[in-house]
Amino acid sequence: MFFRKFGEKLKSLFGGRKIDEAFFEELEDTLIEGDLGARLTDEIVEELRETARREHITEAADLQKRMKELLSAYIRAYDEKPEKGSLNVYMILGVNGVGKTTTIAKMAKLFSGEGYKVLLAAGDTFRAAAVDQLEIHADRLGMRIVKQQMGSDPGAVIYDAITSAQSHGDDLILADTAGRMHNKENLMKELQKMDKVIRAKGVDEAHYRRFLVIDATTGQNGVSQALLFNQAVKLDGIILTKYDSAAKGGALVQIGRTLGLPILFVCVGEKYDDIRPFDKEEFLSSLMGLE
Ligand SMILES: Nc1nc2c(ncn2[C@@H]2O[C@H](COP(=O)(O)OP(=O)(O)OP(=O)(O)O)[C@@H](O)[C@H]2O)c(=O)[nH]1
Ligand SMILES: [Mg+2]
The missing domain is CATH 1.20.120.140 (SRP54, nucleotide-binding domain)
Known part of the structure; x- marks a missing residue:
């Protein structure tokens, strides 16, 4: 593959x-x-x-x-699991169009299939229809979602989501985020604000992860995206999407070399089940044509 x-x-x-x-x-x-x-x-x-x-x-x-x-030496799988019985927050980051919202829906299905109580947080309040898009997935998958109207403060959305998850006994919040704002600085500031709110709500480092979504078709750009987001909110790992459209992922090796970030998932299509845990051996073998 x-x-x-x-x-x-x-x-x-x-x-x-x-x-x-x-x-x-x-x-x-x-x-x-x-x-x-x-x-x-x-x-x-x-x-x-x-x-x-x-x-x-x-x-x-x-x-x-x-x-x-x-x-x-540069490639590593992210192999931690969220701790059941505690509230974990996964913030899903990435520039616009890379597949954040779709990937959140896939992850929601996957993790709830593994017995996690999942809550979706509609943290992209910038783009029109972003909240609706996540809500459609939530309805189809039967997931709970916390949202506010477009234009509201994403910090407030994640605040509400954490409060709701705590009272509901959820294990995992998957937080959608904006991929674009008026400019890059605004976007990074917003993400840092969400990050602050999550920490201020008492979610400790062990239960809080920041994953960057990288689109396989964007090639080398992925490296600068990783550097940028890592500067704003320290990243814990990478999710590669659209691997079905471009069987190129050399950027992953570069990101691994530059930032040492492990890879969590690879997505290979638009359907809910088109998500695979990253398998280092499989990846390297096919990369090298050794299959
Ligand atoms: N072929 C393919 N398409 C994908 C994959 N993941 C996402 N897409 C498609 O990519 C497009 C963008 O996906 P979104 O999930 O809306 O991306 P996003 O990062 O949330 O975009 P913004 O909200 O605009 O920032 C959609 O048409 C998805 O169906 C994948 O693994 N393979
Ligand atoms: Mg989106």
Whole structure:
């Protein structure tokens, strides 16, 4: 499933040929195309050149496993679960259109299927119809939702949601957030305000997580998005969406290298069940065309 096209390219590149200068040049182009970025690409190619020289490796195939190991150092699955019987808050962040609201609906279904009492918080009060969109999912899935009208303070929405979840005995709040405001600074300020309210309501660090949604089709931009959001509210992990539309996720490796963030889910379509827990081994194997 993961990285099919990119993986196929790597597979044919590493298959049945001798290592020469042309090999390293092709490898470099392929990695850039796969959104690994110039710096990481250079680093990997240099490391593989050095390995080949040092160990007198002449077959490209013998470098394939080495490259997998290099990438493996940057990739990690987020494997914590929200603690049942306590109130956990997951804030779902990301620029507009990446799939936050859809992913929240998928996560709501998944977690309630695992026995969590889930509450949705309609924290995107900026975009017209954002509240309605989440409410439609809540109705379809039979989830509780806390909302206010468009234009209201998202800090107030999350405040109400926490109060409601506490009195209702919920385990998990999934909070939607705006992806766009008048400008980036406004958006970051709003998110920081929500963050403050959550902490002020007594949700401790162990039960509060910030996940950034990254759209696989946006490529390298994902890296700057991660840096930006991480600066505003310290991130705990990444969710990759639209992996069905673009089998490229090199940005994930870059984010892992730059921020050390683990990956929680990969989403592969628009239906509620199109969400998969991140599987590092599967991801790396298909990335490398080793399936
Ligand atoms: N193919 C595909 N489409 C997806 C996936 N996740 C979300 N989408 C689609 O992407 C579009 C945007 O999704 P939303 O959930 O509205 O994105 P958002 O981040 O909440 O957007 P804003 O509220 O505008 O910031 C919708 O048409 C979704 O159906 C996915 O994994 N694969
Ligand atoms: Mg949305």
